[in-house]
Amino acid sequence: MDSITKRHLTEQELSRIVCAACGGHVAITGQDYNNDGWFNSIYTLSLSNGENIVVKIFPLADIPIMRYEQGIMTVEVEVMRRLHGDKIVPVPEILFHDPAGELVGSEVYVMEKLAGRSYAGRRGEFSPEQQELIDTEMGRLCRRMNDIHDSAFGYYADGGRRAATWPEGFAIFVDDLLADAHDKDVPLPLPAGDLRGLMLAPEGRYDDVTTPSLVHWDLHDGNVFVDDDGRITGLLDFERAIWADPLMEFNFGALFYRDAFNRGYGFDGLQTAQQRYRRIVYDVYLDLVMVVEAYYRCYDDPKHREWTRGMLDRDLGRLKELA
Secondary structure, three states: OOOOOOOOOOHHHHHHHHHHHHOOOOOEEEEEEEOOOOOOEEEEEEEOOOOEEEEEEOOOOOOOOOHHHOOHHHHHHHHHHHHHHHOOOOOOOEEEEEOOOOOOOOOEEEEEOOOOEEHHHHHHHOOHHHHHHHHHHHHHHHHHHHOOEOOOEEEOOOOOOEEOOHHHHHHHHHHHHHHHHHHOOOOOOOOHHHHHHHHOOOOOOOOOOOOOEEEOOOOOHHHEEEOOOOOEEEEOOOOOOEEEOHHHOHHHOOOOOOHHHHHHHOOOOOOOHHHHHHHHHHHHHHHHHHHHHHHHHOOOOHHHHHHHHHHHHHHHHHHHHHO
């Protein structure tokens, strides 16, 4: 997806990054620009030492971004280093990080290239039985991440706003998103105050969430790499990681619900009215994020905007039925 947040680097800029990450004796022998993502720029580089690396570049400082996107590359690096070091789930090793953007004018990091390819690009290559095994393993790995806990809810980043309770923590996310919509004059399906009230209903529907869990929040097939035998070689894109309710995971929502994932996770379905309400709210929240981000990233595909608006209208209708 084309976006104004993405940068195209020159070969000189890429060489500068490789020199810092791998040493001046290593040269670039091949490069591939990945346009699948929607926010950062990603290059896969072949090197003269026979290795392959991935370079990820944050937007330039003068590009407007949403509030939750502030500092998310540093979050991604910190989470991946933590998971890699503790061997909790398979993730690429971070080889280099320039948080200050000294090399090319914006933040950048380098990681090893995972074996295999994106599951999204090759799901159809596997039999239904193999797909079920992969989906089950995705659920197991997601559960291992969610079993990492913190003392407060909110943004992962150091200095990021946190709260002692989940109702307060989720309110931080909702208020930031509505402020982003206001800044770009994004037309909303309801007045912002009404939308906030609907998403943060005060009937105690968040109070049974008492432990902040590490939530990936973007674990779709495109962020899972698998090899030719259907083994998961690694998980990617931890930039949206937050301390939250595990039910916020993308995989429990309307877009990505799979029985095999739930079995691997050990999830028995939505058992209470509070859980059912929260899960629909999280669908609405994600829909609204995708609607608002289009105004920041200036996507040129009108079908994408129609699709996200349609999902938001649908899920708001579901939410109103439970309110």
